[in-house]
Amino acid sequence: MRKTERYPVKGSNALWQIYKTVPFLKVLKNFVVIQIARYTPIIPVKNWLYRTFLRMDIGEQTAVALMVMVDIMFPERISVGRNSIIGYNTTILAHEYLIDEYRLGDVIIGDEVMIGANSTILPGVTIGDGAVVSAGTLVHKDVPAGAFVGGNPMQVIYTKDQMDKRKQLSKIDDI
Template identity: 75%
Template sequence: MRRTDRFPISGPNSLWQIYKTVSFWKVFKNVIIIMIGRFVPFMAMKNWLYRTCLKMDIGPYSSLAFMVMVDIMFPERIKIGRNTIIGYNSTILAHEYLVKEYRIGDVIIGDEVMIGANSTILPGVTIGDGAVVAAGTVVHKDVPAGYFVGGNPMQVIYTKEQMENRQK
Protein backbone atom coordinates (compact mmCIF):
# COMPACT_ATOMS: atom_id res chain seq x y z
CA MET A 1 0.00 0.00 0.00
CA ARG A 2 1.27 3.48 -0.81
CA ARG A 3 1.95 5.82 2.08
CA THR A 4 -0.33 8.80 1.57
CA ASP A 5 -2.17 11.13 3.89
CA ARG A 6 -5.88 11.13 3.00
CA PHE A 7 -8.05 14.21 3.30
CA PRO A 8 -11.80 13.73 2.82
CA ILE A 9 -13.74 16.64 1.33
CA SER A 10 -17.40 17.55 1.05
CA GLY A 11 -19.16 19.28 -1.80
CA PRO A 12 -17.71 19.35 -5.32
CA ASN A 13 -14.80 17.06 -6.20
CA SER A 14 -11.42 17.75 -4.62
CA LEU A 15 -9.82 19.15 -7.78
CA TRP A 16 -12.61 21.73 -8.02
CA GLN A 17 -11.54 22.85 -4.52
CA ILE A 18 -7.80 22.77 -5.26
CA TYR A 19 -6.94 26.21 -3.89
CA LYS A 20 -8.35 25.29 -0.49
CA THR A 21 -5.52 22.72 -0.27
CA VAL A 22 -2.61 24.63 -1.83
CA SER A 23 -1.98 28.29 -2.53
CA PHE A 24 -2.70 29.54 -6.06
CA TRP A 25 0.52 31.57 -5.97
CA LYS A 26 2.60 28.54 -4.96
CA VAL A 27 1.17 26.54 -7.87
CA PHE A 28 1.62 29.47 -10.27
CA LYS A 29 5.29 29.87 -9.28
CA ASN A 30 5.90 26.11 -9.43
CA VAL A 31 4.36 25.82 -12.90
CA ILE A 32 6.66 28.55 -14.25
CA ILE A 33 9.77 26.99 -12.65
CA ILE A 34 8.88 23.48 -13.83
CA MET A 35 8.10 24.61 -17.38
CA ILE A 36 11.51 26.29 -17.55
CA GLY A 37 13.18 23.23 -15.99
CA ARG A 38 11.58 20.79 -18.43
CA PHE A 39 13.48 22.46 -21.28
CA VAL A 40 16.79 23.32 -19.60
CA PRO A 41 19.46 21.10 -21.22
CA PHE A 42 22.02 21.48 -18.41
CA MET A 43 21.55 19.00 -15.55
CA ALA A 44 23.41 21.07 -12.96
CA MET A 45 21.28 24.12 -13.77
CA LYS A 46 18.03 22.14 -13.72
CA ASN A 47 18.92 20.53 -10.37
CA TRP A 48 19.88 23.91 -8.91
CA LEU A 49 16.58 25.40 -10.09
CA TYR A 50 14.55 22.56 -8.58
CA ARG A 51 16.53 22.50 -5.31
CA THR A 52 16.46 26.27 -4.85
CA CYS A 53 13.01 27.26 -6.10
CA LEU A 54 10.97 24.10 -5.51
CA LYS A 55 12.77 22.77 -2.39
CA MET A 56 13.18 19.32 -3.98
CA ASP A 57 15.85 17.06 -2.52
CA ILE A 58 17.98 15.97 -5.50
CA GLY A 59 21.25 14.13 -4.99
CA PRO A 60 24.46 14.97 -6.85
CA TYR A 61 24.79 13.83 -10.47
CA SER A 62 21.12 12.91 -10.77
CA SER A 63 19.60 13.65 -14.15
CA LEU A 64 16.03 14.55 -15.01
CA ALA A 65 15.77 14.17 -18.78
CA PHE A 66 14.04 16.51 -21.20
CA MET A 67 10.34 17.02 -20.44
CA VAL A 68 10.26 15.26 -17.04
CA MET A 69 7.21 16.56 -15.17
CA VAL A 70 7.51 16.87 -11.39
CA ASP A 71 4.55 17.52 -9.11
CA ILE A 72 3.37 21.13 -9.47
CA MET A 73 1.66 21.31 -6.09
CA PHE A 74 4.00 19.53 -3.69
CA PRO A 75 7.44 19.20 -5.35
CA GLU A 76 9.08 19.53 -1.93
CA ARG A 77 7.75 16.02 -1.18
CA ILE A 78 9.98 14.47 -3.87
CA LYS A 79 13.41 13.09 -2.95
CA ILE A 80 15.76 11.81 -5.64
CA GLY A 81 19.00 10.12 -4.61
CA ARG A 82 22.53 10.34 -6.00
CA ASN A 83 23.42 9.48 -9.62
CA THR A 84 19.84 8.61 -10.62
CA ILE A 85 18.32 8.97 -14.10
CA ILE A 86 14.68 9.90 -14.68
CA GLY A 87 13.84 9.22 -18.34
CA TYR A 88 12.25 11.43 -20.98
CA ASN A 89 8.68 12.61 -20.39
CA SER A 90 8.27 10.79 -17.06
CA THR A 91 5.94 12.14 -14.38
CA ILE A 92 6.52 12.17 -10.61
CA LEU A 93 3.39 12.88 -8.57
CA ALA A 94 3.18 13.64 -4.85
CA HIS A 95 -0.57 14.26 -4.90
CA GLU A 96 -3.76 12.82 -6.31
CA TYR A 97 -7.15 14.51 -6.33
CA LEU A 98 -10.15 12.19 -6.28
CA VAL A 99 -13.90 12.77 -6.19
CA LYS A 100 -14.38 12.53 -2.42
CA GLU A 101 -10.84 13.04 -1.14
CA TYR A 102 -7.33 14.08 -2.00
CA ARG A 103 -4.11 12.31 -1.06
CA ILE A 104 -0.58 13.55 -0.56
CA GLY A 105 2.48 11.35 -0.15
CA ASP A 106 6.26 11.54 -0.28
CA VAL A 107 8.05 10.05 -3.27
CA ILE A 108 11.48 8.66 -2.44
CA ILE A 109 13.73 7.55 -5.29
CA GLY A 110 17.00 5.98 -4.17
CA ASP A 111 20.59 6.20 -5.38
CA GLU A 112 21.60 4.96 -8.83
CA VAL A 113 18.02 4.27 -9.92
CA MET A 114 17.12 4.20 -13.61
CA ILE A 115 13.57 5.16 -14.54
CA GLY A 116 12.70 4.64 -18.21
CA ALA A 117 10.96 7.14 -20.47
CA ASN A 118 7.24 7.86 -20.11
CA SER A 119 6.97 6.30 -16.65
CA THR A 120 4.60 7.60 -13.98
CA ILE A 121 5.53 7.52 -10.29
CA LEU A 122 2.49 7.80 -8.01
CA PRO A 123 2.46 9.46 -4.57
CA GLY A 124 3.60 7.58 -1.49
CA VAL A 125 6.02 5.31 -3.37
CA THR A 126 9.63 4.41 -2.51
CA ILE A 127 11.99 3.12 -5.19
CA GLY A 128 15.03 1.43 -3.64
CA ASP A 129 18.70 1.95 -4.51
CA GLY A 130 19.83 0.45 -7.79
CA ALA A 131 16.31 -0.35 -9.00
CA VAL A 132 15.41 -0.23 -12.69
CA VAL A 133 11.95 0.84 -13.87
CA ALA A 134 11.17 -0.06 -17.50
CA ALA A 135 9.87 2.59 -19.89
CA GLY A 136 6.14 3.27 -19.69
CA THR A 137 5.70 1.78 -16.21
CA VAL A 138 3.11 3.06 -13.75
CA VAL A 139 4.81 2.72 -10.35
CA HIS A 140 1.88 2.20 -7.98
CA LYS A 141 3.72 0.45 -5.15
CA ASP A 142 7.20 0.33 -3.65
CA VAL A 143 10.08 -1.10 -5.68
CA PRO A 144 12.69 -2.95 -3.58
CA ALA A 145 16.38 -2.10 -3.99
CA GLY A 146 17.98 -3.72 -7.03
CA TYR A 147 14.72 -4.94 -8.59
CA PHE A 148 13.84 -4.54 -12.26
CA VAL A 149 10.12 -3.76 -12.71
CA GLY A 150 7.92 -2.85 -15.63
CA GLY A 151 4.47 -2.67 -17.13
CA ASN A 152 1.04 -1.46 -16.27
CA PRO A 153 0.17 -2.81 -13.83
CA MET A 154 3.75 -2.84 -12.62
CA GLN A 155 5.22 -6.30 -12.16
CA VAL A 156 8.59 -7.61 -11.03
CA ILE A 157 10.67 -8.68 -14.02
CA TYR A 158 13.81 -9.58 -12.05
CA THR A 159 14.59 -9.57 -8.34
CA LYS A 160 17.90 -8.21 -7.07
CA GLU A 161 19.34 -11.73 -6.88
CA GLN A 162 18.22 -12.56 -10.42
CA MET A 163 19.70 -9.29 -11.69
CA GLU A 164 23.04 -10.08 -9.98
CA ASN A 165 23.07 -13.60 -11.48
CA ARG A 166 22.41 -12.21 -14.98
CA GLN A 167 25.46 -9.96 -14.67
CA LYS A 168 27.85 -12.83 -13.87
Protein backbone atom coordinates in the same frame (compact mmCIF):
# COMPACT_ATOMS: atom_id res chain seq x y z
CA MET B 1 -0.57 -0.15 -0.39
CA ARG B 2 1.05 3.20 -1.06
CA LYS B 3 1.91 5.46 1.86
CA THR B 4 -0.46 8.39 1.45
CA GLU B 5 -2.30 10.72 3.79
CA ARG B 6 -6.03 11.08 3.05
CA TYR B 7 -7.96 14.33 3.36
CA PRO B 8 -11.75 14.13 2.86
CA VAL B 9 -13.63 16.98 1.17
CA LYS B 10 -17.31 17.94 1.13
CA GLY B 11 -19.37 19.40 -1.70
CA SER B 12 -17.64 19.57 -5.07
CA ASN B 13 -14.75 17.27 -6.03
CA ALA B 14 -11.34 17.72 -4.43
CA LEU B 15 -9.66 19.22 -7.51
CA TRP B 16 -12.38 21.87 -7.82
CA GLN B 17 -11.35 22.95 -4.30
CA ILE B 18 -7.62 22.99 -5.12
CA TYR B 19 -6.86 26.46 -3.76
CA LYS B 20 -8.23 25.48 -0.37
CA THR B 21 -5.45 22.87 -0.20
CA VAL B 22 -2.53 24.69 -1.83
CA PRO B 23 -1.97 28.45 -2.29
CA PHE B 24 -2.51 29.81 -5.80
CA LEU B 25 0.79 31.76 -5.81
CA LYS B 26 2.71 28.59 -4.89
CA VAL B 27 1.13 26.73 -7.82
CA LEU B 28 1.86 29.65 -10.17
CA LYS B 29 5.52 29.87 -9.08
CA ASN B 30 5.96 26.10 -9.31
CA PHE B 31 4.36 26.05 -12.77
CA VAL B 32 6.81 28.63 -14.11
CA VAL B 33 9.87 26.95 -12.56
CA ILE B 34 8.81 23.48 -13.72
CA GLN B 35 8.21 24.65 -17.28
CA ILE B 36 11.66 26.28 -17.41
CA ALA B 37 13.27 23.16 -15.95
CA ARG B 38 11.44 20.82 -18.35
CA TYR B 39 13.07 22.51 -21.34
CA THR B 40 16.46 23.29 -19.80
CA PRO B 41 19.12 21.09 -21.43
CA ILE B 42 21.76 21.89 -18.78
CA ILE B 43 21.36 19.31 -16.01
CA PRO B 44 23.14 21.24 -13.22
CA VAL B 45 20.91 24.27 -13.90
CA LYS B 46 17.81 22.07 -13.86
CA ASN B 47 18.85 20.51 -10.52
CA TRP B 48 19.55 23.98 -9.10
CA LEU B 49 16.04 25.11 -10.09
CA TYR B 50 14.50 22.06 -8.42
CA ARG B 51 16.53 22.46 -5.24
CA THR B 52 16.30 26.26 -4.93
CA PHE B 53 12.77 27.08 -5.99
CA LEU B 54 10.85 23.82 -5.50
CA ARG B 55 12.69 22.60 -2.37
CA MET B 56 13.15 19.14 -3.90
CA ASP B 57 15.91 16.90 -2.57
CA ILE B 58 18.03 16.04 -5.63
CA GLY B 59 21.24 14.06 -5.17
CA GLU B 60 24.60 14.84 -6.75
CA GLN B 61 25.15 13.65 -10.34
CA THR B 62 21.43 12.94 -10.76
CA ALA B 63 20.18 13.56 -14.28
CA VAL B 64 16.58 14.60 -14.91
CA ALA B 65 15.88 14.32 -18.62
CA LEU B 66 14.03 16.69 -20.92
CA MET B 67 10.26 17.06 -20.40
CA VAL B 68 10.11 15.38 -16.96
CA MET B 69 7.01 16.62 -15.13
CA VAL B 70 7.35 16.84 -11.36
CA ASP B 71 4.39 17.45 -9.08
CA ILE B 72 3.28 21.05 -9.53
CA MET B 73 1.54 21.36 -6.17
CA PHE B 74 3.81 19.48 -3.76
CA PRO B 75 7.27 19.09 -5.38
CA GLU B 76 8.92 19.38 -1.96
CA ARG B 77 7.60 15.87 -1.26
CA ILE B 78 9.86 14.38 -3.97
CA SER B 79 13.33 13.10 -3.14
CA VAL B 80 15.82 11.64 -5.64
CA GLY B 81 19.10 10.07 -4.54
CA ARG B 82 22.55 10.52 -6.04
CA ASN B 83 23.63 9.35 -9.50
CA SER B 84 20.10 8.50 -10.62
CA ILE B 85 18.47 9.01 -14.02
CA ILE B 86 14.87 10.09 -14.54
CA GLY B 87 13.96 9.37 -18.18
CA TYR B 88 12.34 11.59 -20.79
CA ASN B 89 8.74 12.66 -20.18
CA THR B 90 8.39 10.86 -16.84
CA THR B 91 5.72 12.15 -14.46
CA ILE B 92 6.32 12.14 -10.70
CA LEU B 93 3.23 12.83 -8.59
CA ALA B 94 3.07 13.52 -4.87
CA HIS B 95 -0.68 14.18 -4.88
CA GLU B 96 -3.89 12.74 -6.26
CA TYR B 97 -7.23 14.56 -6.25
CA LEU B 98 -10.32 12.35 -6.21
CA ILE B 99 -14.05 13.03 -5.93
CA ASP B 100 -14.42 12.78 -2.14
CA GLU B 101 -10.82 13.22 -0.99
CA TYR B 102 -7.32 14.15 -1.95
CA ARG B 103 -4.20 12.22 -1.02
CA LEU B 104 -0.61 13.29 -0.46
CA GLY B 105 2.42 11.03 -0.29
CA ASP B 106 6.19 11.35 -0.38
CA VAL B 107 8.00 9.94 -3.40
CA ILE B 108 11.43 8.60 -2.50
CA ILE B 109 13.75 7.54 -5.31
CA GLY B 110 17.00 5.96 -4.11
CA ASP B 111 20.61 6.18 -5.25
CA GLU B 112 21.67 4.91 -8.69
CA VAL B 113 18.10 4.35 -9.86
CA MET B 114 17.26 4.28 -13.57
CA ILE B 115 13.73 5.30 -14.53
CA GLY B 116 12.87 4.76 -18.19
CA ALA B 117 11.11 7.28 -20.43
CA ASN B 118 7.37 7.92 -20.20
CA SER B 119 6.98 6.35 -16.77
CA THR B 120 4.51 7.58 -14.16
CA ILE B 121 5.32 7.45 -10.45
CA LEU B 122 2.33 7.76 -8.10
CA PRO B 123 2.36 9.36 -4.64
CA GLY B 124 3.55 7.44 -1.62
CA VAL B 125 6.00 5.22 -3.51
CA THR B 126 9.58 4.35 -2.60
CA ILE B 127 11.99 3.11 -5.28
CA GLY B 128 14.96 1.34 -3.69
CA ASP B 129 18.66 1.92 -4.43
CA GLY B 130 19.90 0.44 -7.71
CA ALA B 131 16.42 -0.32 -9.05
CA VAL B 132 15.60 -0.13 -12.76
CA VAL B 133 12.13 0.93 -13.95
CA SER B 134 11.51 0.12 -17.61
CA ALA B 135 10.08 2.69 -20.00
CA GLY B 136 6.34 3.30 -19.85
CA THR B 137 5.88 1.83 -16.38
CA LEU B 138 3.12 2.86 -13.96
CA VAL B 139 4.85 2.71 -10.58
CA HIS B 140 1.91 2.16 -8.21
CA LYS B 141 3.73 0.42 -5.37
CA ASP B 142 7.18 0.29 -3.80
CA VAL B 143 10.08 -1.05 -5.87
CA PRO B 144 12.60 -3.22 -3.99
CA ALA B 145 16.27 -2.19 -4.06
CA GLY B 146 18.09 -3.63 -7.08
CA ALA B 147 14.93 -4.90 -8.78
CA PHE B 148 14.06 -4.52 -12.46
CA VAL B 149 10.35 -3.64 -12.86
CA GLY B 150 8.08 -2.76 -15.73
CA GLY B 151 4.60 -2.68 -17.14
CA ASN B 152 1.19 -1.25 -16.46
CA PRO B 153 0.45 -2.20 -13.80
CA MET B 154 4.04 -2.55 -12.65
CA GLN B 155 5.40 -6.03 -12.03
CA VAL B 156 8.78 -7.22 -10.80
CA ILE B 157 10.63 -8.68 -13.79
CA TYR B 158 13.83 -9.56 -11.93
CA THR B 159 14.75 -9.30 -8.27
CA LYS B 160 18.20 -8.10 -7.20
CA ASP B 161 19.34 -11.72 -6.69
CA GLN B 162 18.13 -12.75 -10.14
CA MET B 163 19.85 -9.71 -11.70
CA ASP B 164 23.11 -10.58 -9.92
CA LYS B 165 22.94 -14.18 -11.20
CA ARG B 166 22.34 -12.93 -14.77
CA LYS B 167 25.39 -10.66 -14.51
CA GLN B 168 27.55 -13.54 -13.23
CA LEU B 169 26.40 -15.81 -16.07
CA SER B 170 27.12 -13.04 -18.55
CA LYS B 171 30.68 -12.72 -17.22
CA ILE B 172 31.19 -16.50 -17.53
CA ASP B 173 29.96 -16.38 -21.14
CA ASP B 174 32.52 -13.65 -21.88
CA ILE B 175 35.40 -15.93 -20.79
